[in-house]
Amino acid sequence: MSDQKTPQEPDWLDEFEDLANEELVDGSACDQVHPIVAAWYEEIMAGDPPTSRDAVWQAMQCLTTEVLDDIPQELAAALADLDLNDVLEEWITELLLVGRAFQMALDNGRLDDL
DSSP states (O other): OOSSOOTTOOTTHHHHHHHHHHHOOSSOHHHHHHHHHHHHHHHHHHSOOOOOOHHHHHHHHHHHHHHHHTSOHHHHHHHHHHTOHHHHHHHHHHHHHHHHHHHHHHHTTTTTTO
């Protein structure tokens, strides 16, 4: 993260950056964590998404809509010219699924090496 925040970047993200910097004092936090996360990401993308109840899928679609509604105006204008709304919606949903799978991996100990 840089010191300059985007207008939509919440302050609570600072806590995670500070924690990473405190815990991973030798070298870049990303240099230490990235190989573990990259291996996990390749594994998760090669398989199926996490099993979810129908209500969870519905909530993720609602969250995708909220994220799309909150997209920066400059990005929305550029994407509108390209007619990529469906592609963007699918990508945001995929990001949410990856985030959910990541949280599940953290919770169940799969990423304890972090």
